[in-house]
Amino acid sequence: MQEAAAGDGPEQEAQWIRRMAEGDREAFERLFHAYQRRVFAYIWRLLNDTPLAEELTNDVLVEVWKGAKRFRGQGKPSSWIFGIAHHKVLDQMRRRRPRTAGIEEMFRMADPAEGPEAQALRQDERAALQAALARLSPEHREVLELTFYQGCSVEEIARITDCPPNTVKTRMFYARKKLREMLEKP
């Protein structure tokens, strides 16, 4: 996965988890620092709610502590951790509809160094892409998120989302198809 903290490979992470299983708080802190932003970003992009994303990030990492003894190194630690996050997000989605990005948030992203015309054009593109992403189903958004933001492989996504690799590929195909259709519409 792409956003891992520098130098923290799967081996190192698996070692932290083994130490956590023995009650090592320092190992937990290290894993927490390596993952809190990644897990938070993943949840935030799917739910678009900062306090809720913080709460769930916390829940996920505490769950990792609780389940450290069960981790047998059968996959990458990141797949296991994002798998826990995936289930937390699904639970939330069942309870509420995700909030789509507000218009104020989109304007806040404008780059002040650009000229007004370029800025307007980019803002149009940005708004269109964000609107299209927000209209995708959670499964389609998630496969894009895990592929392009988290850098996951097909197998990792399959493990995280608890579905066969072929389903991951199919979801990616339809996610891109729908995005293309939405972005091509005038």
Place this chain on the structure above:
Amino acid sequence: MNHHEILEMLPWYANASLDEPTRRSVEAHLRECAECARELEEIEKLERSMKEFAAPVPEPSPFLLTRAKAAIEDYERGRWWPAIPSFARAVMAAQLVLIVALAGGVVYLKQPGGGFTTLSGPTGQAGAGPRLTVAFQAGVSEELARQTILELRGTIVGGPSALGLYTIQLPDGAGLGAALARLRENQRVIRFAQKAAD
């Protein structure tokens, strides 16, 4: 891998997560297949756009770690019982049952009769010894009078009368003569002492 399989794998070629043999197969196919090359361009454009135009992720609270550590400590405190070996748990449970049973027994035994004591002390002396009639010297303190009676192991059971007389009950087996002699010697406290009328 055929054309269709490679087409499906292109997003993961773009994010560089393919294993080495698959990546080489895709690259070889891309050199020959214009459709896949175009598709890859589209995917890379989408990836760039998503990274460039996506709403910036806010920074999570700096207190997240503190919260997580507190949650962990709560969890660890709550699981001390399951962490104890099962035989030790059985011993502890048996001890607890024993303590509760003993406490219950103590409470039960204290219930009938003597559950409390009045400040006036025991009343009456069933099967007690002889009774005396006593008058104290004027101005004798309550403490001195009490001490004198207690030395005889007696109890005031009557009085004071209009004349300032008290009836003292001596314990069973106490000698009347010895008690009277002792009282009469103590003239600093006792003004008058004799056997009480039956």
